[in-house]
Amino acid sequence: MITEVAGLLTGGGDIVSVIIQFAISAIFVLFLFYGQRFQTRIMLREVESHLRRLNLIRDDGRKMAIETIKEIGKPKGNPAERVDQFLEYIAITPQSMDPSGIVWKLEHVLDVRDVRFKDEVKLMAPEADETQLNNLENTLEAAMALNMIYKVIRHFYLLGKKTNSLYVIMQIQMVLPIIMKQAEAYAHALRAFASGQPIGDGAGALVAAKLMQGYETKEIAKDVVAATVPIDGRTAYVLKAKGPGGNVGKPGDGIRKIIEEKKGNISTIIMIDAALKLEGEAPGEVAEGVGAAIGGPGVEQFKIEDAIVKHKIPVNAIIVKEDLGDAVSPMRKEVFDAVDPVIKRIKRLLLERTKKGDNVIIAGIGNTIGIGQ
Amino acid sequence: MTTKDEPARRVSSFYLAIILVIFILSLSALYIAFENIINQSDPGSSYSFLAVGFFGLALLGYMLLQTRPKPMRAIVETPRVITTLECPKCDFKNIRDFQRGDYIFKETGPCQKCDETMKITAIYREAKKKEQ
């Protein structure tokens, strides 16, 4: 091999071999000094192609949101401008230097945001009923998330281009596969919200809805309905977000209210929620544990934990596993089929951990879009 | 994407020039290699030329593949969502595609068999077979 290379570099007197020798040396030197540049360029290209796809997904989401608003809300003018303004909406979280009382501050900000959103959507879609308003709000929030993802990726792409820095562009290139998955999940969510289909996240709400079938429900807190259901001699207060509009409600308030009404005479709380699965776990797998099974910004979880600690009420969790894509796209069959095993587990839990005549709370957590009661 | 920051999709003339130079060089390298092999002169370097030629052509193929605009996948496919209606009285079951306004536990039209109001008992997405 060495002799061959030497032969190549010295032998062959004609002009072509000289050129080839020169070219090889030039490429060698080029890669020696500009290798990182090339790598940056290649990464930039990759990010660029993903960015283009993100842009398509975002535009598609925006278009779909506007079309749905036009179809359902029958606005007088064109809602496009309002929608574009809405997509840029921001909510500033409270300062956390002195964290005492921050939960209530955060809750207040989220409440104000929610009211603003609802009013805004009402203005965009004057003819929509309450269910449709909730669904439209969810649709717009998905479009907002897509817009945000696109903008952040574009920011890093342009920054990388400007600084020509491998490390700036590398940061974004490394997380890009996961970001793309997220964007696709939101795109699916947007479609589901626009048509009002139940999503995977609603597994908990579906369990509660199934338990409260045939019993009278009443709204006990903002967007939370509850029913009193006798199960095997126990009195279960079953609660869920008010459907079938896209809604998560305030289950924390609902649980606290029931505990206060019963003066702490609750022997156990069972919370059912969808939870993110690890890769390799089967979708729709059911698992049990303890603790407040609820996601979101943490306000509701705080309220529940705060309410139960006073009376030392044990809280059990039953979760249905699914990945992010499944959680926000139309509920897949495996997750839907997990409802009956979950109910079986609830009954077993009640038999094992409570006595006849006890009061229990069963809370189905999650977005109840497409699920009535 | 704003119009100003739109990344250029066209292939730059510089890039084309590089491709052309590599193409000519690889062809000449291959030509020399084959000529040497046929003439049985300097067999050592002729194989080097052969390798250089093929390497150049491979590089060329890769570069061309890179410039080709990638076909964009459909943005997101809409999954098929199925609604199941059941009659609480006679167990008559009706399975159809999801329609806007459907929700689980909604009471819909009368049963085709016994005129009792039907109820939606299930709405779910049929998962693709490969997916896990």
Ligand SMILES: [Zn+2]
């Ligand atoms: Zn019937």
